[in-house]
Amino acid sequence: MSKTLAEKIWADHIVRSATGEPDLIYIDLHLIHEVTSPQAFDGLRLAGRQVRRPDLTIATEDHNTPTLNIDLPIADPVSKLQVDTLRKNCAEFGVRLHSLGDAEQGIVHVVGPQLGVTQPGMTIVCGDSHTSTHGAFGALAFGIGTSEVEHVLATQTLPLVRPKTLAINVDGVLPDGVTAKDIILAIIAKIGTGGGQGYVLEYRGSAIKALSMEGRMTICNMSIEAGARAGLIAPDETTFEYVKNKPHAPQGADWDAAVEYWSTLKSDEDAEFDSEIFLNAAELAPFVTWGTNPGQGLPLNASVPNPAEISDIEERGAAERALTYMGLEAGAPLKSIKVDTIFLGSCTNGRIEDLRAAAAVVKGKKKSDSVRMLVVPGSARVRLQAEQEGLDKVFLDFGAEWRNAGCSMCLGMNPDQLAVGERSASTSNRNFEGRQGKGGRTHLVSPLVAAATAIRGTLSSPADL
Amino acid sequence: MEKFISHTGTAVPLRRSNVDTDQIIPAVYLKRVTKSGFEDGLFAAWRNDPEFVLNQPQYKAATILVAGADFGTGSSREHAVWALQNYGFKAVISSRFADIFRGNSQKGGLLTVVLPQASVEKIWDAIEVDPTVQVTVDLAAKNVRLGNEVFTFEIDDYTRWRLMEGLDDIGLTLKNIDSVTTFESNRPTYKPKTLPIRS
Numbered sequence: 116m117s118k119t120l121a122e123k124i125w126a127d128h129i130v131r132s133a134t135g136e137p138d139l140i141y142i143d144l145h146l147i148h149e150v151t152s153p154q155a156f157d158g159l160r161l162a163g164r165q166v167r168r169p170d171l172t173i174a175t176e177d178h179n180t181p182t183l184n185i186d187l188p189i190a191d192p193v194s195k196l197q198v199d200t201l202r203k204n205c206a207e208f209g210v211r212l213h214s215l216g217d218a219e220q221g222i223v224h225v226v227g228p229q230l231g232v233t234q235p236g237m238t239i240v241c242g243d244s245h246t247s248t249h250g251a252f253g254a255l256a257f258g259i260g261t262s263e264v265e266h267v268l269a270t271q272t273l274p275l276v277r278p279k280t281l282a283i284n285v286d287g288v289l290p291d292g293v294t295a296k297d298i299i300l301a302i303i304a305k306i307g308t309g310g311g312q313g314y315v316l317e318y319r320g321s322a323i324k325a326l327s328m329e330g331r332m333t334i335c336n337m338s339i340e341a342g343a344r345a346g347l348i349a350p351d352e353t354t355f356e357y358v359k360n361k362p363h364a365p366q367g368a369d370w371d372a373a374v375e376y377w378s379t380l381k382s383d384e385d386a387e388f389d390s391e392i393f394l395n396a397a398e399l400a401p402f403v404t405w406g407t408n409p410g411q412g413l414p415l416n417a418s419v420p421n422p423a424e425i426s427d428i429e430e431r432g433a434a435e436r437a438l439t440y441m442g443l444e445a446g447a448p449l450k451s452i453k454v455d456t457i458f459l460g461s462c463t464n465g466r467i468e469d470l471r472a473a474a475a476v477v478k479g480k481k482k483s484d485s486v487r488m489l490v491v492p493g494s495a496r497v498r499l500q501a502e503q504e505g506l507d508k509v510f511l512d513f514g515a516e517w518r519n520a521g522c523s524m525c526l527g528m529n530p531d532q533l534a535v536g537e538r539s540a541s542t543s544n545r546n547f548e549g550r551q552g553k554g555g556r557t558h559l560v561s562p563l564v565a566a567a568t569a570i571r572g573t574l575s576s577p578a579d580l
Numbered sequence: 581m582e583k584f585i586s587h588t589g590t591a592v593p594l595r596r597s598n599v600d601t602d603q604i605i606p607a608v609y610l611k612r613v614t615k616s617g618f619e620d621g622l623f624a625a626w627r628n629d630p631e632f633v634l635n636q637p638q639y640k641a642a643t644i645l646v647a648g649a650d651f652g653t654g655s656s657r658e659h660a661v662w663a664l665q666n667y668g669f670k671a672v673i674s675s676r677f678a679d680i681f682r683g684n685s686q687k688g689g690l691l692t693v694v695l696p697q698a699s700v701e702k703i704w705d706a707i708e709v710d711p712t713v714q715v716t717v718d719l720a721a722k723n724v725r726l727g728n729e730v731f732t733f734e735i736d737d738y739t740r741w742r743l744m745e746g747l748d749d750i751g752l753t754l755k756n757i758d759s760v761t762t763f764e765s766n767r768p769t770y771k772p773k774t775l776p777i778r779s
């Protein structure tokens with residue numbers, strides 16, 4: 116019987132299946148960070164259990180690590196306790212950890228791919244909803260809660276109900292200045308924050324195939340913002356090229372065997388999806404969110420919507436509340452919105468290619484005096500690479516701050532936060548109320564829009580310069 | 581995990597859709613390393629507003645939260661479930677839950693009940709008219725009752741059985757650990773390992 120990609124990977128990982136019960140699925144890689152793991156390790160300790168496969172587990176510090184003065188002890192005592200707890204747990208249970216200061220430290224979803232432990236055909240989990248990022252490699256990857264973290268630590272498996280599949284076809288050629296971020300923001304605006312619920316999304320079509328691995332990761336990363344636990348892109352030459360020669364890539368005969376298997380990982384021609392949607396890449400434009408959920412987005416050339424014109428009562432109420440929170444007037448052109456802070460970073464857009472794209476826009480320009488700009492590489496290795504390419508100089512000359520790696524202002528668990536009423540253009544993935552700091556107002560944008568906005572001080576794309 | 585068979589208490593109406601886990605518990609409250617003590621962080625930003633429904637005296641003792649559609653979207657933080665439980669909630673009713681939140685709640689024994697939006701509206705109206713009305717969430721009978729109204733809900737048999745028995749998933753899986761060992765012996769050698777460190 117013909118199968119979708121998700122069904123193939125699922126079938127290859129069933130440890131046990133029984134009628135009336137969820138399938139028991141084997142987990143190939145478990146990523147860990149300081150926020151969602153302490154209670155899981157505690158559970159193991161209480162029950163006298165071990166980590167079953169420390170060799171399939173890897174930890175990094177990212178969510179609440181500082182991005183300044185990283186050689187000093189963490190100033191916030193509660194953050195420090197969480198990081199110290201992770202260090203203690205990893206030492207006790209034999210789990211590999213990349214601590215602050217280590218070249219492989221960084222956002223867990225940037226670290227996996229750069230080490231090459233993220234590969235096609237795998238099952239990957241992490242106590243973090245943006246684990247969907249790894250789906251860009253054709254891996255079934257999804258976020259889990261802390262109880263599930265404990266379950267995977269103890270058994271290297273998870274009992275799971277097979278999700279449905281939704282094909283998202285994006286065909287055509289993207290116009291200049293339109294990026295992977297704009298594709299995914301447009302998809303979420305189209306299907307809504309609940310549109311992907313219960314599904315694995317498979318992104319297909321010529322526009323997806325044409326993307327780099329970084330672009331594919333940006334797309335899969337935000338699958339969760341459409342309500343889907345996982346997003347997938349079939350692996351191809353672009354994927355193999357990226358994985359090849361990474362520290363943990365298979366070598367020699369293993370490489371050949373792996374590529375042979377990976378090449379089978381695509382949905383069969385006649386495979387049936389539970390649902391399907393279509394998008395024309397040529398019609399897309401730079402996208403920006405105006406509201407407080409990632410589905411509330413529009414092309415940058417549009418104006419703030421008028422809630423009175425929204426027919427759905429729930430949606431209208433949500434739009435009204437969003438405009439009040441965001442301090443926006445219905446009908447105002449999005450491009451007239453002044454921002455205070457630019458955040459370039461996160462697991463959505465904190466990779467080397469994102470930094471390069473933004474640097475190319477700001478090079479030789481001066482930052483608007485009315486904004487501050489934080490550039491936070493996704494990992495210490497991305498930072499090193501950027502420095503080798505001189506990107507740090509470009510950003511510093513421009514007037515931006517060059518920070519150390521971590522989640523930073525994506526969620527503001529460390530000192531990098533918006534003040535009450537402060538407005539950001541952010542390359543991260545969530546514009547929820549207070550996400551970047553209590554009372555902070557977030558507009559989600561691509562790295563190109565972030566860079567152009569930093570020059571003009573109002574939401575802009577490079578075409579406006 | 582505590583068994584959940586049936587629970588009766590008062591309910592609080594949260595007339596908002598798309599309540600994400602950043603609202604349920606903001607990130608700054610996630611720094612504890614235990615599963616308790618998160619009640620202060622529950623809806624922290626909204627609770628600054630004296631008018632917020634949880635701050636209204638008539639709803640202080642409520643143990644059932646009745647929320648708008650798409651409850652629990654966003655971050656996977658299980659702290660959202662712990663915060664609701666630490667605060668005293670035993671069940672949440674909504675017309676739609678985010679997948680990860682629903683999974684987390686079922687692990688921790690917080691019952692998430694899916695009812696059609698029209699039923700949610702009816703319950704909202706009823707508990708706004710009379711905040712003291714007793715609401716029963718009955719997992720054994722698969723229904724929610726208040727006054728003369730009975731709303732039946734669906735839940736898969738396996739999850740229901742686990743919740744009613746208060747069974748821990750890990751213990752259940754460990755009973756089948758031999759099948760895991762067998763599976764492992766057949767895994768291809770090209771699958772990556774994190775140890776020893778290669779670079």
Ligand code: SF4
Nearest residue numbers: 245461462522525526
């Ligand atoms: S960068 Fe943001 S979204 Fe990504 S893992 Fe960190 S906190 Fe989560």
